[in-house]
Amino acid sequence: MTKAYGQVVANDAIDLTVGRNSIHAILGENGAGKSTLMKLIYGVESPDAGEVLWDGQPVTLSSPAEARRLGIGMVFQHFSLFETLSVVENISLIVPGKKADLAARIRALGQDFGLDVDPFADVHSLSVGERQRVEIIRCLMTEPKLLILDEPTSVLPPQAVGLLFDTLRRLRDRGVSILFISHKLDEIQSLCDHATILRGGRVTGNVDPRQHDAHDLARMMIGRDMPPPLHADPLPVGDIRLELSALDHQPDDPFALGLSGVNLRLHAGEILGIAGISGNGQGELARLISGETRLSPARRDDIRLMGRGVAHLDPAARRALGFAFVPEERLGRGAVPEMSLADNSLLTAHPLGLLKRGLIDRRAEATFTAACIRDFDVRTSGPEAEAGALSGGNLQKFIMGREILLKPQVLFVAQPTWGVDIGAATAIRQRLVQMRNEGVAVLVISEELEELFEICDRIQVLHKGHLSPSLDARTTKAEEIGRWMIGAAGVPA
């Protein structure tokens, strides 16, 4: 199968054979072409060349409905459920039948495959793991012969991953073939019996992952040896740069999660990681720290930055105290998509001499932008390229670079390596550690536990708006963090 988007060949003559009773991994970095391949198989996109054989017969997959009719189901990385409807109502949108019958089938499937969920619960009240179960049940009700799962574990706490794997093994034993997309090597080794490895849109390996060690797989995936993980040595920490004391906040949006009793202390020369599954209050916490959400002046000391109460100050005032921030959404928040990179430099870097008497100094702006592009290896045609035309990873490098060049005292990064390829992700993490070593206080929110363990000195876990006590990243086990992530720790059994 071949598929090109403009100049970029996302899939280049890819051969893939999925057997019966097989859990087949598609392994590759971000941008390797995994998602494109799945879209071709699920009928979302049509190939430029190549053909699909289903049970030995050539078929044309012109739409997802066509794919479902053949028996191909897909569980997406980002869920497509209506939050205000119940589980059974969501399912009845796709599967015909009376509600009572559907509810019975949901329960039966739940028991058969370990997908326990209350059919009459409203979706907004479900955890991420439960929502994923609903998606899988919805797929199973169309009785698929091939089930595609796109990075299903990226949203799950460690304990739920085990449950999901049990379910997938049971499905395999009943004759459902499974395509499992991931870039997590250990998961693939424990679950899959076959792995097709993609790199730059081509197949670079077809192996039994149980016969190879992680090092081999990684080399096939990134085309060179993995950069060594960089375990930073502990440093003596300095003064408190950022402090949140018993911070409570209920956002205006009734569906948004509030924060309660959040305590956090960030010192110079350390990296503090906020772990947790997305949707547990990370967004609100980030906005409170950045100043996009402000509190009344009476509560100014709930957030202290560089020793000053700042909870009432706007982002510009906080930045003036030495604060820099890389938000989770790059387009539309960290950068303006319609503007050039040069104009996007101006967004936060304008105090670095890019203005002259209220007018923009175009030369200084271009110089700064060119430096940022060069130092942070942003792949683009130049400072005049529009931010919206950059890939997610490259834009992330640009925004990271812009904020780091501000030489902040406190650097706050949300999801530093989302959608960034491994090489660039490693560079970003090394840069964060380097910032720490230079005495900057670094705060990182991330969903990726491995990432936090790699770079952080301490970790705190956010669950349903509560922040756990500080845990030492060097001595705490992943399982313990996992317990905090699902709210099972710190509570007497």
Next chain:
Amino acid sequence: MSRMIPHLVRRDRASLRMAVLAPLLALAAAIFVNLLVFLAMGKNPAAVFYALLLEPFLGWSSFSEVLLKTGPLLLIAQGLAIGFRAKVFNIGAEGQFILGAIFASAIPVYFPQATGQWIWPAMLLMGALGGALWAVVPAFWRVKLNANEILVTLMMSLIAAQVLNYLLLGPWKDPMGFNFPQSVMFQYDAMIPILLAGTRVNVSLLLALFSVLVAWVYMQRSFGGYQFLVGGLAPKAAAYAGFSESRAIWLSLLIGGFAAGLAGAAEVAGPIGQLQRGISTGYGYAAIIVAYLGGLHPLGILASSLLMAALYIGGDNAMVSADLPIAAVRVFQGSLLVFYLAAITFVRFRLVWPQHKAGAA
């Protein structure tokens, strides 16, 4: 079969060549399509296009009339374009123009005997304030209630027309005016001085030209204009950087209203010389076309306002000399905008034709 259809691919950056070419392509396409329309109507297209597009530029007296129309179009479009670039769509310049005319007329209507060189500048100022005030309503509703400014500004224009009717049929009607819905003729000092002797072109054209400079500095060079643009294009990015999010909405509408009000004042204190129903021949709506045809760029708008003014004069010519209905002129203006909006797609995107593959099944 989707692979056989040419598709659009986003460019790495906006193409300057296409940005300049787009209005010319639109003009060519509009001429071609309207040629067919004129033929279908049984008109002689050569005569129509001569009257419509060439005659306005031939001869000083008709060209001076083009300049006279250019003033209000340029002023309103310049104000609107600032808002459009921040994605705040003020469609109600017509109403703001009318309110500007009304506010300006208040001085000569209530003080018909007053004399002095202060009167016409005061009228311009009043007009600008009136237009801006009329824009306060949609701005406030958008910021506080998230009411769509397109609908509110449009409806406010209809209200403005009724306010004008009420005044002209009631309290402001000229008692000596044989019951015509119009105000008294303004006194000499309420008239803007003539700029070019022997024509009707007055000093307000200089104001319009000055607006080009102001808009250029503000939008292309100043940090204030930059913050304003960020607020309109990406409100979350403005919040992230610590710029005001509502500032773009307020400024867009106030600047648009200010400019349109100024144009309205210049019209009653200029070529018309009194408040009457026909003060605007759709300037507020035509200026939307002018703003887009000019690529929302201050210099581009200078060119497009001249073109649109010529179309006004040319349309009048064609009505007389080629017996063209006024609706046909409107169709020409409208088709120009439609083709332009189609053409500017190619500023940010390029068309990719599918490569022909031999042996593809």
